Structure formats: C-alpha cells, structure tokens
Amino acid sequence: MNTLFGEKKTEAKKIVFTSVDQYPEAPISLATTLSNFTGDWRTFIPVIIEEKCVKCYICWKFCPEPAIYIREDGYVGIDYDYCKGCGICANECPTNAITMEKEEK
Amino acid sequence: MAEYKPIRKVVSGNYAAAYAVKHARVQVVAAYPITPQTSIIEKIAEFIANGEADIQYVPVESEHSAMAASIGASAAGARAFTATSAQGLALMHEMLHWASGARLPVVMVNVNRAMAPPWSVWDDQTDSLAQRDTGWMQFYAENNQEVYDGVLMSFKVAETVNVPAMVIESAFILSHTYDVVEMIPQELVDEFLPPRKPLYDLADFSRAISVGALATPNDYYEFRYKLAKAMEDAKKVIKDVGKEFGERFGRDYSEMIEKGYVDDADFVFMGMGSLMGTVKEAVDLLRKEGYKVGYAKVRWFRPFPKEELLEIAESVKGIAVLDRNFSFGQEGILFNEAKGVLYNTSARPIMKNYIVGLGGRDFTVPDVKAIAEDMKRVIEAGKLDREVEWYHLKR
Numbered sequence: 298m299n300t301l302f303g304e305k306k307t308e309a310k311k312i313v314f315t316s317v318d319q320y321p322e323a324p325i326s327l328a329t330t331l332s333n334f335t336g337d338w339r340t341f342i343p344v345i346i347e348e349k350c351v352k353c354y355i356c357w358k359f360c361p362e363p364a365i366y367i368r369e370d371g372y373v374g375i376d377y378d379y380c381k382g383c384g385i386c387a388n389e390c391p392t393n394a395i396t397m398e399k400e401e402k
Numbered sequence: 403m404a405e406y407k408p409i410r411k412v413v414s415g416n417y418a419a420a421y422a423v424k425h426a427r428v429q430v431v432a433a434y435p436i437t438p439q440t441s442i443i444e445k446i447a448e449f450i451a452n453g454e455a456d457i458q459y460v461p462v463e464s465e466h467s468a469m470a471a472s473i474g475a476s477a478a479g480a481r482a483f484t485a486t487s488a489q490g491l492a493l494m495h496e497m498l499h500w501a502s503g504a505r506l507p508v509v510m511v512n513v514n515r516a517m518a519p520p521w522s523v524w525d526d527q528t529d530s531l532a533q534r535d536t537g538w539m540q541f542y543a544e545n546n547q548e549v550y551d552g553v554l555m556s557f558k559v560a561e562t563v564n565v566p567a568m569v570i571e572s573a574f575i576l577s578h579t580y581d582v583v584e585m586i587p588q589e590l591v592d593e594f595l596p597p598r599k600p601l602y603d604l605a606d607f608s609r610a611i612s613v614g615a616l617a618t619p620n621d622y623y624e625f626r627y628k629l630a631k632a633m634e635d636a637k638k639v640i641k642d643v644g645k646e647f648g649e650r651f652g653r654d655y656s657e658m659i660e661k662g663y664v665d666d667a668d669f670v671f672m673g674m675g676s677l678m679g680t681v682k683e684a685v686d687l688l689r690k691e692g693y694k695v696g697y698a699k700v701r702w703f704r705p706f707p708k709e710e711l712l713e714i715a716e717s718v719k720g721i722a723v724l725d726r727n728f729s730f731g732q733e734g735i736l737f738n739e740a741k742g743v744l745y746n747t748s749a750r751p752i753m754k755n756y757i758v759g760l761g762g763r764d765f766t767v768p769d770v771k772a773i774a775e776d777m778k779r780v781i782e783a784g785k786l787d788r789e790v791e792w793y794h795l796k797r
Contacts, residue, residue: 322564322601323505324625325611357773363610 335362339382342400347372349394356386356395406651408584415576418546418583419485419511419569420445422553424455425591428508429480432460432471435521436490438577439513441483465490469497469508476506477613479600481557484508487573488515488529495533498566502537502629504600504613507560507567511539514675514726515573516761524762525572527675527727531703531735537629539567540703541638542674546571546581548701551653554586554595558643561598564635565629572676573762586651594650614689633705640702658707660699661714663689667696669720669751669777674700674736677726677758677765684770693774698735708743716749720781722773726759733790752782755790763794 314320350372357373359364364380365373387395413421419442423431433443450453458480460471468484475482484496491512501508504542516526530540542558543549548742549571556567571577586594602611616627641656648654660678664670671681680700685697698714700707715721725734732738737755744750756773759765773793780786 314621314624317627320621320624320628322628323613324503324615324617324621325613326604 319397333338334378335381336364336378338377339377339378339380339400341384341397342377343375343380343384343386343395344398345373345375346394346396346402349392351392353391355389355391359385363386406590407587408417408651409587410582412580413546413583414441414578414580415443415543415546415549415571416441416513416552416578419553419571420449421533421583421585422550423457423483424449425586425588426481426483426554426557426595426713427592428455428457428483430458430460430472430482431484432462432468432469432482433484433486434462434465434490434647436465436487438515438573439485439487439490441540441578442511442513451452451546465493465495465757469494469501469510470610471624472508472510473497473501473504473506476501476508478604479598479632481561481598482506482508483510485511485513487513487773488517491529492517493535495536498533498536498538500614501566502793503625505564505629505632507557507564507598509556509560509567509569510514511549511569511571513571513573513577519537523573525575525759527725527735527762528760530570530728531727533568534735537633538704539563539565539633539640540568541567541701542703543569543571543576544676544679544699546576546583547653548660549576550583550585551647551651551655554591555640555643555647555655555665556593557598559636559639562639563632563642565632565636566602570675573795575676575757584651584653590650594647604762605664610781637705637707637709640705641689653700655701656709658700658705659710659714660701661696662698663696664698664714665717666694667694667718668694669722670698670714670718671722671724671770671773672700672714672736672740673724673726674703675726680765680767681724682769683777684767684774687767688771688774693778695774703736703739706739706743710748711740711743712747713743714752715747718751720754720777723753723755724758724765724773725755726757726765728757728760737790752781752784753789754786754792757790758793760794769793 362379368374384397387397462468472482472484489495539744541552552569560567725738734755
C-alpha cells in the first residue's frame with residue numbers, strides 16, 4: 298500500500314551503524330529522504346487555506362521532499378519534519394490556496 | 403530437467419554474445435555503436451525487430467550514457483546489458499564505478515581493442531585491464547563458445563553477489579570470426595538462469611530508498627569493505643556456477659585458471675583471452691617434440707585467482723606470462739599481478755614477461771615455440787637477462 302496517501306510519515310530516525318554487518322548490502326538511503334529532517338532548514342512556512350483547496354494535489358506532486366501528504370478527508374497536510382519552506386507548493390497551486398508566511402521560531 | 407541437446411550454430415563472437423543476451427532474457431539493453439562491438443548491438447536490434455526477444459532498447463548518445471542507462475535499469479530491478487570497446491569503455495570509466503559501488507549486476511561485453519593513438523581497431527587487452535580497479539568482475543573468453551557461455555554464467559554470478567561483470571572477447575579474432583557455437587535451448591537456459599531477484603525493490607513505496615546517496619567518512623569505508631568482500635565471495639560463486647554449467651551443459655568452468663600439462667611441466671605459459679587458443683595448440687605440438695611445457699589460461703582476472711596461481715607456482719620452475727597489454731612505466735599487467743601474488747610465498751618460479759600481439763599483431767604457433775626456446779634458456783641459466791621482452795619488436 299502506498300503510504301504517501303492517508304498518513305503522516307512514520308517517525309524516521311537518523312540511522313547510526315556501529316558494525317559493518319549492520320550496513321545494507323548496497324549504499325542506500327544513508328543521508329537522505331526519511332532519515333534527513335529537512336524541516337529545520339525552514340525560514341518560510343506554507344499555510345493551507347482549506348476553503349480555496351480544490352484537492353488537485355498538484356502541490357503533492359511538486360513537493361521535492363516527502364513533506365506533503367494527503368489526509369483521510371482528502372485535503373493535504375504538511376509534515377513539518379520535512380518541509381524546508383521552498384515555496385514550490387505555493388507557487389504551483391492554481392487556486393492560491395497556499396501562502397508562505399515567515400515562521401516564528 | 404529436460405534433456406540437453408545443444409543447438410549448433412556457426413556464428414561470430416559478437417553474434418554469440420547477442421544470442422546469449424537473448425537467451426538470458428535480458429530486459430534492457432542500452433548501447434552506442436563502436437567498432438568492433440557494433441554487430442552485437444545490431445544483432446540484438448534485429449532480435450527485437452523480429453519479435454524474437456522482448457528487450458527494451460535504449461538508444462543513447464554516448465557510452466557514458468549507455469552505462470548510465472544500464473545502471474538505471476538495473477537499479478529498477480531489470481536484467482541489463484551493454485557492450486562496448488576501447489575508447490568507448492574508457493568513456494564509460496566513471497559510470498563503471500557507479501555500477502559496482504551501487505552493487506548493480508549489469509553485464510557488459512567488451513570487445514578488446516587497442517587504445518588510440520595511433521588509431522587502431524585491432525585486438526589489445528589494455529582497454530579492459532585499465533578498468534581493473536573499477537570493481538567489475540572480468541571474464542576473458544578464448545573463443546566464441548566461451549563468449550556465449552561467459553555471458554550466461556556472468557549474469558548468474560553477478561546477480562548472486564551483486565557485482566557487475568565484464569565478458570571480454572578479442573577484436574576480430576573472435577568478434578568477427580565465425581565458428582561453431584553450441585547454444586542451449588531456451589527452456590534449459592531458463593532453468594539455469596531464473597529471473598533476477600534484485601536486492602531492493604524500487605517500486606515498494608512503503609520502504610522508499612534512494613540509491614547513490616552521500617556517505618560521510620563515517621560510512622564510506624564500510625561500503626568499500628562490503629564490495630571487497632563480495633568480490634572475494636564471488637570466487638566461490640564463480641566456481642560453483644562454473645561447475646553447475648559443466649554438469650548441465652558439458653562444458654566445465656569450475657576452474658578460474660584453465661590448466662593443461664601443468665603437473666609435470668618445467669614451465670607454463672600464462673595468459674588470457676584468444677591468444678591462449680594459439681598457446682594451447684602450440685603446447686600440444688611442443689609436448690610431442692619433447693618440451694616439458696604446460697599452459698595456464700586465466701579465465702577470471704577479477705576476482706584474481708590467487709589460490710589457483712599459487713598451486714601452479716609450487717609445481718613449476720618457470721612461468722612465461724604472455725601479455726597482450728602493457729602498463730607504461732612498468733610491465734605487462736597480468737605479469738605484474740601474478741608476480742605480486744607470489745611475493746609472500748616460498749614458491750617463486752622464474753617469471754618472464756613477453757609482450758605480444760599489441761594492436762592486433764599476429765601471434766602464432768611458431769611464436770609460442772620461439773618463446774618456449776627462450777624460456778628454456780632462461781630456466782637453464784637460472785636467472786633472467788631481462789624481465790620484460792617486447793617479443794615482436796623489429797630490431
């Protein structure tokens with residue numbers, strides 16, 4: 298089942314190997330995607346205006362990180378562990394349902 | 403198991419490779435034409451056009467892209483194949499590391515051709531041996547039959563240890579010369595070589611992975627060790643697969659070094675590829691004339707058959723290493739490797755390096771006899787006058 302739908306990403310952890318046997322056979326997924334929390338790079342944060350969202354999922358397709366997911370109710374949610382605030386989703390949204398706002402930290 | 407009745411066809415070395423690709427049920431072929439490799443790809447294209455093979459052919463604009471496309475296909479789980487020669491292989495060099503590093507069992511036929519300049523399309527092993535350290539296994543075929551068998555076995559070995567493999571044949575001497583090849587019926591090839599089971603499933607989104615990601619100094623070292631170990635493990639797999647091939651189809655490849663008359667020989671000829679066909683013929687004749695000579699044909703250059711070489715070295719007084727290649731500033735590449743193996747042992751026969759046949763220069767039975775005379779003289783004298791002999795040089 299494609300878990301990009303319907304749920305937030307599972308709690309990914311940084312993987313630390315302490316012996317050569319623990320390593321995967323081929324060099325895969327060491328410092329990227331799920332184990333790499335790109336969310337802390339963020340200055341701007343996307344905010345979704347649900348009234349304007351037409352559930353076209355263009356934002357989901359364009360998101361370069363695994364940050365946008367499709368909720369049970371059909372609207373999109375944002376996984377802030379991975380959203381690096383690039384603003385591509387806001388730029389691509391045909392109904393301007395996403396705005397980028399400066400994040401207060 | 404169905405009974406094995408070989409299908410005999412008269413084909414060139416290149417066509418033998420193409421038939422093996424078809425019989426191996428390769429799924430993706432990406433290649434760029436270069437003499438003398440071209441007819442491999444032409445024949446595969448013909449199979450596809452006739453509907454004889456279900457292969458996705460990817461036309462590319464260079465050898466670098468050919469290897470890149472093969473890597474992509476292999477990462478996605480497909481059985482991938484490409485073929486090249488000389489300058490094309492050199493252009494692939496960077497991508498060769500990507501295939502082995504990512505542990506993708508791509509199989510490639512390289513038609514040995516001399517590196518330019520001067521421009522040459524003839525046989526020379528320097529192109530493939532220059533790729534020695536890329537982490538690819540290397541199988542050197544002596545004749546068209548070994549090209550066919552080598553491709554089938556290489557897929558099985560490569561997919562078992564997840565290391566890419568190169569099958570190497572001589573330009574024109576094999577690639578464009580027709581000879582009888584015993585081919586294996588498709589259903590028996592299917593039994594020997596079942597569909598590939600990739601290490602990772604790229605289409606499984608629940609366990610998404612990325613390939614070729616960054617590894618810091620904290621992790622890189624371990625991955626190199628894993629590849630080194632896989633190569634070491636490959637030796638056993640090669641012998642097992644070679645033995646299985648022999649049991650099923652009657653041609654035994656369980657030895658990484660094919661030996662002849664070694665046990666009671668004073669000295670042996672050692673070499674790789676098609677020139678060993680000439681040597682084997684010559685050794686038979688020399689034996690009849692009373693020369694105590696043997697031969698040791700290195701089938702797999704990577705992983706290097708250390709143990710088998712040590713065994714040979716213990717029983718002979720001398721080894722004449724025939725290199726159709728040269729590492730500039732040093733010596734023949736096989737000679738260099740073989741000498742290195744023997745350093746830490748007490749078995750150290752006299753070794754002399756003969757550079758022969760570069761750029762397609764003829765290497766004939768009388769040449770082998772002349773080298774045997776020279777080697778006999780060296781062994782009787784008990785010392786080398788010169789270590790590296792450029793045999794054909796016009797003096």
